[in-house]
Amino acid sequence: MKKSKSLHISFLGAAKTVTGSMHLLEAEGGTLLVDCGLVQGRRKESQHANRHLPAAATSADAVVLTHAHIDHCGNLPGLVKAGFKKDIHCTAATADLCHYMLLDAAHIQESDAAWLNRKHGQEAGWEDIVPLFTQADARAALERLVPHAYGEEFEPIAGVKAHLIDSGHILGSATVVLDVKAARGRRRVVFSGDIGRRNLPILRDPTPPKDADYVVMESTYGNRQHAAVEEMHEQLLEAIESTRKRGGKVIIPSFSLERTQEIVYALNELRQAGRLGPIPVYLDSPLAVSLTEVFRRHHECFDAETTAFDKAHGDPFGFDMLHMVTSLEESKALNGLDQPAVIISASGMCEAGRIVHHLRNNIEDSRNTVLIVGYQAQHTLGRRLVEGRDRVKIFGVERDVRARIRVLNAFSAHADRNELLWWAKACGKKVKKFFLVHGDEDQCEALGKHLEAEGRKAFVPSQGERVEI
Numbered sequence: 001m002k003k004s005k006s007l008h009i010s011f012l013g014a015a016k017t018v019t020g021s022m023h024l025l026e027a028e029g030g031t032l033l034v035d036c037g038l039v040q041g042r043r044k045e046s047q048h049a050n051r052h053l054p055a056a057a058t059s060a061d062a063v064v065l066t067h068a069h070i071d072h073c074g075n076l077p078g079l080v081k082a083g084f085k086k087d088i089h090c091t092a093a094t095a096d097l098c099h100y101m102l103l104d105a106a107h108i109q110e111s112d113a114a115w116l117n118r119k120h121g122q123e124a125g126w127e128d129i130v131p132l133f134t135q136a137d138a139r140a141a142l143e144r145l146v147p148h149a150y151g152e153e154f155e156p157i158a159g160v161k162a163h164l165i166d167s168g169h170i171l172g173s174a175t176v177v178l179d180v181k182a183a184r185g186r187r188r189v190v191f192s193g194d195i196g197r198r199n200l201p202i203l204r205d206p207t208p209p210k211d212a213d214y215v216v217m218e219s220t221y222g223n224r225q226h227a228a229v230e231e232m233h234e235q236l237l238e239a240i241e242s243t244r245k246r247g248g249k250v251i252i253p254s255f256s257l258e259r260t261q262e263i264v265y266a267l268n269e270l271r272q273a274g275r276l277g278p279i280p281v282y283l284d285s286p287l288a289v290s291l292t293e294v295f296r297r298h299h300e301c302f303d304a305e306t307t308a309f310d311k312a313h314g315d316p317f318g319f320d321m322l323h324m325v326t327s328l329e330e331s332k333a334l335n336g337l338d339q340p341a342v343i344i345s346a347s348g349m350c351e352a353g354r355i356v357h358h359l360r361n362n363i364e365d366s367r368n369t370v371l372i373v374g375y376q377a378q379h380t381l382g383r384r385l386v387e388g389r390d391r392v393k394i395f396g397v398e399r400d401v402r403a404r405i406r407v408l409n410a411f412s413a414h415a416d417r418n419e420l421l422w423w424a425k426a427c428g429k430k431v432k433k434f435f436l437v438h439g440d441e442d443q444c445e446a447l448g449k450h451l452e453a454e455g456r457k458a459f460v461p462s463q464g465e466r467v468e469i
């Protein structure tokens, strides 16, 4: 791309939608890509977008990555496969989490392609599907990661000084603050990344940037309010105790990154406080077990409360009743378990992975509880359970839903409307415009109206739009 005299931002992904985060800053000294996420959703559309990265992205002079969620980092292997050979800057915890997240994503791409080719290979005219990227591509992307501490200054492209501040969303998550040399003086351009909630367990509260001129801001819950974070423990305890009284099991479909560690830590706190009686807890997900190890290595990301807990009781992510399950044999052995227990497993939306087996084995027993602790997208098994269907199809077989389905809505890693407005206000009075991204259109528009009511300028860009700042 030609070097530009003025500053531009291009919205290459997550415009009026929530996946495929990707934005490009064009400055005098080059171009800088912020995030390179996978588009998730209907197979055909998402595959097309993921396979055809814009040339402006693959030819960028550097990448800054906000965090290790797949909708932000998941297409870095695709970017490298398409020829990107420059640095990818992120926090140290994000780099460590990406190690497992990207190799897992590549493994899924490889096995999906292999499965489809096996299924359709004999059909006339079938052309073998090539995986979007492979584990070798993921390893090549991982080699490009350059870790930084929060607050450390670095220069990803000439004339742009950058630092990362804590966005309080998941371990290692960051808001990117860029001080950009421009024809009309220095400009501070901020990319919020995903913004967390205040008082979330484990993490510090989000740090809003100071003195920003332009802010690209997430809007996932631009028009919603969550239950108070403090209700998390009570809801969890009540669900487990009532299930235990019935002699049943609690099945928790959980995202491997962050939500799982939050639940494990909450159970540990309840156990240490003497409020949770002895009940075996199984964490049945090899990815979640590996990611939990990364949490243990990154104390620098903990909030004061977790640091104090660590000092007083040791490991926040381990306690007497917790069993880490990695092998398939151990996982299968849980099928024969006939006593109260908690089973935490992935995937979070019940679409794949070991959780589907646990649901099949436990959904028809009225003593059991399925505890929903995360967002359930449309057309997923998790969503059908939340909708209260009497019967659901699991592995192609209709099953009666006799287990109790409970939704704990205090668990969310995203700020709600009031928390987003608090964050925006704290960005300072200088902000000339908020660009609202990473939200469905209604959420972005609603957040824009709230900001305008407070005398701010807000704009909701479209996919591919390029604006001068």
Ligand SMILES: [Zn+2]
Pocket (backbone or CB within 6 Å): 067, 069, 072, 169, 194
């Ligand atoms: Zn995220």
